[in-house]
Amino acid sequence: MKSLTKFATLIAASTMLVGVGAATVQAADSLYTPNLTYRTGPFAATGIPIMNGQRDYINMLNARDGGVGGVMIDFDECETSYNTNKGVECYEKTKGDAIVTQPWSTGITLQVLPRTNVDRIPILAPGYGFSPMSDGNTFAWAFNPPVSYWDGASMILNGISEGNLDNLKGKKVALLHLDHPFGKEPIPVIKALAEKHGFEFLPIPVGLKEMQNQSAQWLQIRRERPDFVVMWGWGAMNAGALTEAAKTRYPMDQFVGVWWSGHDADLEALGAKGKGYRSLSWNVPGNYPVMEDIKTHVVDAGNSMIENADEMDSTFYQRGVVMSMYLAEAIKEAQAKFGTAKINAEQMRWGLENLDISEEKLASLGMAGMTTPFSTSCSNHTGHGGAWMLRWDGEQFVQDGDMLSPDRDLIMPMEAEKAAEYAKNNAPWPGRGDLACD
Amino acid sequence: MELLYNIFVDPFIQMYEAPDFLLQVLWEGLVSGVLYALIALGFVLIFKSSRIFNFAQGIMVVFAALTLVGLHENGVPAWLAVPITLGVMYVLAVGIERVVLRPLVGQPDIILFMATIGVTLFLIGFGEFIFGGENKVMITEALGIPTGALEFEPFGGFVLIEEKDLAAVIMAVLLVIALLAFLNRTSMGRAIRALGDDHQAALSVGISLSTIWVIVWFIAGVIALATGIVWGARAGVSFALEVIAYKALPVLMLGGLESVSGAIIGGLLIGLLEKLFEIYWGQPLLGGNTETWFAFILALFVLLFRPQGLFGERIIERV
Numbered sequence: 087m088k089s090l091t092k093f094a095t096l097i098a099a100s101t102m103l104v105g106v107g108a109a110t111v112q113a114a115d116s117l118y119t120p121n122l123t124y125r126t127g128p129f130a131a132t133g134i135p136i137m138n139g140q141r142d143y144i145n146m147l148n149a150r151d152g153g154v155g156g157v158m159i160d161f162d163e164c165e166t167s168y169n170t171n172k173g174v175e176c177y178e179k180t181k182g183d184a185i186v187t188q189p190w191s192t193g194i195t196l197q198v199l200p201r202t203n204v205d206r207i208p209i210l211a212p213g214y215g216f217s218p219m220s221d222g223n224t225f226a227w228a229f230n231p232p233v234s235y236w237d238g239a240s241m242i243l244n245g246i247s248e249g250n251l252d253n254l255k256g257k258k259v260a261l262l263h264l265d266h267p268f269g270k271e272p273i274p275v276i277k278a279l280a281e282k283h284g285f286e287f288l289p290i291p292v293g294l295k296e297m298q299n300q301s302a303q304w305l306q307i308r309r310e311r312p313d314f315v316v317m318w319g320w321g322a323m324n325a326g327a328l329t330e331a332a333k334t335r336y337p338m339d340q341f342v343g344v345w346w347s348g349h350d351a352d353l354e355a356l357g358a359k360g361k362g363y364r365s366l367s368w369n370v371p372g373n374y375p376v377m378e379d380i381k382t383h384v385v386d387a388g389n390s391m392i393e394n395a396d397e398m399d400s401t402f403y404q405r406g407v408v409m410s411m412y413l414a415e416a417i418k419e420a421q422a423k424f425g426t427a428k429i430n431a432e433q434m435r436w437g438l439e440n441l442d443i444s445e446e447k448l449a450s451l452g453m454a455g456m457t458t459p460f461s462t463s464c465s466n467h468t469g470h471g472g473a474w475m476l477r478w479d480g481e482q483f484v485q486d487g488d489m490l491s492p493d494r495d496l497i498m499p500m501e502a503e504k505a506a507e508y509a510k511n512n513a514p515w516p517g518r519g520d521l522a523c524d
Numbered sequence: 525m526e527l528l529y530n531i532f533v534d535p536f537i538q539m540y541e542a543p544d545f546l547l548q549v550l551w552e553g554l555v556s557g558v559l560y561a562l563i564a565l566g567f568v569l570i571f572k573s574s575r576i577f578n579f580a581q582g583i584m585v586v587f588a589a590l591t592l593v594g595l596h597e598n599g600v601p602a603w604l605a606v607p608i609t610l611g612v613m614y615v616l617a618v619g620i621e622r623v624v625l626r627p628l629v630g631q632p633d634i635i636l637f638m639a640t641i642g643v644t645l646f647l648i649g650f651g652e653f654i655f656g657g658e659n660k661v662m663i664t665e666a667l668g669i670p671t672g673a674l675e676f677e678p679f680g681g682f683v684l685i686e687e688k689d690l691a692a693v694i695m696a697v698l699l700v701i702a703l704l705a706f707l708n709r710t711s712m713g714r715a716i717r718a719l720g721d722d723h724q725a726a727l728s729v730g731i732s733l734s735t736i737w738v739i740v741w742f743i744a745g746v747i748a749l750a751t752g753i754v755w756g757a758r759a760g761v762s763f764a765l766e767v768i769a770y771k772a773l774p775v776l777m778l779g780g781l782e783s784v785s786g787a788i789i790g791g792l793l794i795g796l797l798e799k800l801f802e803i804y805w806g807q808p809l810l811g812g813n814t815e816t817w818f819a820f821i822l823a824l825f826v827l828l829f830r831p832q833g834l835f836g837e838r839i840i841e842r843v
Contacts, residue, residue: 126648128764130657265813293816295767298759299559301552302802302815309545309803322764325659329759333673333686355661355760393656 115428116153116160119144119413120180121188127167128297129321132349132402133190137163138391139398139406142384143376147414149383154414155421157428161410168321170194177201185434186210186413192268195219195228202227203516208435210416212409213345213368217271217497220468221505222439226518229438231412232368232460232471236500237492238344239272239316242366243279244490245475246314246342251493254285260312262303262319262327265291269318272344274504276316278496288312297323304330317343325352328360338362338478345473350400353478361480368458368473369408370485371401375452380407401476401483408457416441435521439464443471458489464523470494535804544681549803550796555689557795558696562751563772564779564787565703566744572720572782573740574625576636580643582769584745587647588613589752589761590655593663602666606749613745614738621737629733648763657763662756664688669757692754699750700788703743707784716740720782777823780836790834794819 121140124133144161153159164176173194177187186208189195195215202209209215209228217234219225233241247253261276263269273289280287288310290303300323307315315336317327324347331341339362348365377398384390385398397403420429420437429437442461448454460469470492477486509515539546563581570578591612595605624639664671670687677683707713718726719736727733755765772791779790798818806814826834 125657126652126763127657128762128767130652131659131760131762131764134657265816289811291811291813293813295770296813296815298755298764298768299556301556302799302807303812305545305549305552305799305803306807306812308548309542322659322759322762325762326759334684351659352760355659 116158117185117417117429118160118162118180118183119186119188120162120164120176120184122166122173122176122180122190122194123163124166124168124190125163126165127169128294129168131351132321132324132346133168135349135351135392135397135400135402136406136409139403139408140410141406142380142390142392142403143407143410144414145384145389146376146380149387149389150379154417155427159414159417166190166194170197174198181205181207185429185431186416186438188413190214192216192271193266196267199225199228200512203519206435207431208438210413210438212412213405214268216508217275218501218504218508220466220470220501222463222465222467222518224505224509224515224517225467226516226521227435229441229462229467231441231462231467231469232443232458233473233492234468234470234497234501235268235271235318235344236275236497237468237470237494238366238473239275240279240492240497241473241490242316242342242344243276244493245364245366245487246316246340251279251283251285254283254313256284257313258286258288258310260288260290260307260310260315262290262292262300262307262315262317264297264319264323265293268320268346272316272318274500275497278500279493282496292319292323292327297321298326300326300330303327304334304336307336308334313340315341317341317347319343319347324349325355328352328356328363331363332356332359339364342366342475345405348476348483349402350483353483358480360478363478364475364486365401365478365483366473366490367401367405367476367483368471369401369405369456370474370476371399371404371483372456374404374454374456376407376411376456377404377452379452404456408453411451411453411457412441412443415443415447438462439467441469443469464518530809531805534808538804542681543679544677544683547678547683549799551683551685551689553796553799554792555693555795556799557792558693559751559755559768559791560771560775560795561788561791562696562699562747562754563769564775564791565700565784566747566751567772567776568779568782568784568787569703569716569740569747570744572784573716573736574636574719575633575723576625576640577633577781578744579637579640580647581744581748581772582766583644583647583651584613584616584748585752585755585769586761586763586765587616587651588745588749589662589756589765590651590660592749592752593660593756593761594655596663596666597660602663602668605663606667609749610746613749614742617738617741617745620741621734625737626734648766652763659760659762660756662753662761664757667753669753688754688757692757695750695754699747700784703747704784706743712736712739771819774819774823776833777820778826778833780833782837783833783835786833786835794822797822 123137144159148158164180166173166176168191170193174197177198188210189198192214195211211230215230217236219228219230276287341363343365345367353360416437419440420433424433445459458471460471462469472489472491474489475486476483566581592605592609669691672687674685715731775790775794779786798815801818802814
């Protein structure tokens with residue numbers, strides 16, 4: 087019966103999509119902000135809740151406020167299955183009227199990065215992408231607030247060393263990472279910090295086909311006995327690693343993941359066996375006023391893709407909400423600066439470069455304490471706000487300690503060096519080109 | 525000199541010094557091998573009877589596992605969910621025979637292979653529509669599969685064996701025995717083998733192509749369900765399970781596409797060797813993650829000497 091209902095829904099949804107498509111063509115006054123999603127494929131399990139959060143926040147703004155600055159947001163999705171080739175196709179397909187692109191994978195981000203310079207469309211990649219994108223003078227069209235992967239690596243090491251990396255001297259830190267551009271991102275920073283503070287660094291790659299069966303990786307962990315295992319996983323890799331960790335009885339309080347390795351559903355499957363596992367996060371799940379608005383205007387109105395309102399409480403759903411808040415606030419900044427509601431991609435780029443997510447602003451949006459405050463500038467396209475450790479208490483993620491900050495003194499020169507190297511390898515790289523810093 | 529030492533001496537010293545760890549590696553390799561063999565069996569059965577390389581075997585694993593979990597989530601008890609899932613796999617087999625295969629009888633093999641890619645895409649879309657893309661937990665306990673662990677302390681160390689892995693191995697062995705008995709001891713099994721040997725000759729003695737295809741695809745569905753249960757019990761049920769089908773390719777290259785025993789021995793060999801290589805050579809010398817390519821290199825090496833695989837039939841074509 088449920089299947090029949092779903093089939094009927096499919097027919098109805100298809101009909102609506104045709105209608106929406108027609109409306110999109112007609113809605114010349116809307117702002118087109120495509121999202122290159124992956125609701126299918128091996129990474130869908132972790133992608134879906136975040137993308138639902140993103141979509142619902144924008145739908146809430148459209149329903150509650152009539153969009154942003156009086157203009158509706160057309161939040162289109164293009165399915166990539168986390169496949170880089172499909173992602174590039176999606177970018178090409180959606181770039182026409184787009185004021186921003188959200189590539190949603192470090193691999194896709196790296197592929198579209200040079201194209202966005204030519205097409206003059208800003209990339210918004212919150213919490214992912216190539217860490218040196220922070221250097222706004224080199225990557226004028228790319229933005230990855232509120233923290234980069236390099237910041238994340240530094241903050242995780244700060245967390246496990248209790249604020250003093252010299253505490254790690256003589257210890258062994260393993261990095262269990264997806265063998266993919268995303269998974270390899272933190273390696274330079276951890277290597278540099280290992281040399282500086284005298285701890286041993288052991289990278290352990292996990293292939294895409296091995297995500298579900300990580301017995302070899304966990305046998306290596308059993309043999310090497312690292313003091314800490316840092317996980318840079320995504321999709322099915324997280325569930326596979328957590329299961330193996332529990333099976334091999336690796337101490338969960340010595341196992342820490344990046345913000346993409348903190349999916350509630352993966353830990354719920356593990357229950358009490360996952361107790362003590364920590365995940366870095368730049369959002370803290372909770373009952374925020376903004377969530378009530380989303381529930382009222384979107385979920386209760388039947389316009390959300392979530393099947394159960396409880397999903398709104400998850401860390402990933404709320405992170406999606408935060409991501410779309412960045413998008414909406416950048417639009418507001420640009421609208422205010424240029425005096426027009428119907429901004430173009432270049433004006434959106436300015437908005438992203440002058441994003442100011444202060445505590446006051448978060449409070450006014452009903453999101454006080456939900457995410458880290460930060461601001462961007464011409465030279466700083468990340469913001470480098472900070473993040474918290476969330477600890478799984480056996481039933482849910484709870485905040486564990488104060489906000490952590492990255493070691494910017496170490497990371498900044500690395501970003502500048504890698505950005506310069508990227509520009510050199512991709513010469514002639516335009517840098518800021520004709521874009522003023524104002 | 526150091527490199528030679530690391531290749532030819534050090535791994536064996538490690539094995540000698542930590543025999544409990546070696547036993548654990550061998551056990552994990554055996555479990556992986558059994559799981560690879562299970563996937564490969566699904567491919568072999570269909571190829572054996574129809575010369576079709578079934579690209580959809582991986583997604584059938586996902587579809588079967590999701591159906592089982594989905595039914596249970598909707599209140600169907602596990603003892604009933606299993607036969608209903610088998611029923612769904614039977615309906616799927618009939619559907620594929622009627623809608624996809626029957627209209628393509630007599631077409632080149634590559635057309636039938638392309639058709640199975642179509643079946644894959646359909647099942648991905650249909651499965652995601654019905655069950656969603658989220659990760660689901662296999663109903664291991666409801667199915668009566670034990671979830672504890674057995675600990676041994678051989679040689680002063682320890683070896684940990686998960687009961688669900690043990691159950692997977694036992695289930696796989698029983699499934700293979702049943703399959704071999706079916707293929708070798710029943711008239712239907714002989715008909716499947718006859719069809720695999722020569723379509724025209726089998727048809728001329730009254731063997732029904734469509735009936736055999738339905739049965740074979742249904743058995744592949746049963747194997748898919750068994751595979752989905754044991755893999756799902758390890759790391760959850762999601763569309764990521766589809767990826768594991770690619771692990772069967774080197775098993776098929778090694779064991780031969782039409783040999784049931786080749787799939788089993790090939791799977792076990794690859795499972796054991798890739799784990800040993802990864803732990804004792806891959807991780808210390810190559811930075812790890814050699815499991816992504818080791819099996820293919822091994823299979824290629826075998827193909828150099830036996831193009832039909834270790835147990836495949838040698839095809840001699842005379843002009």
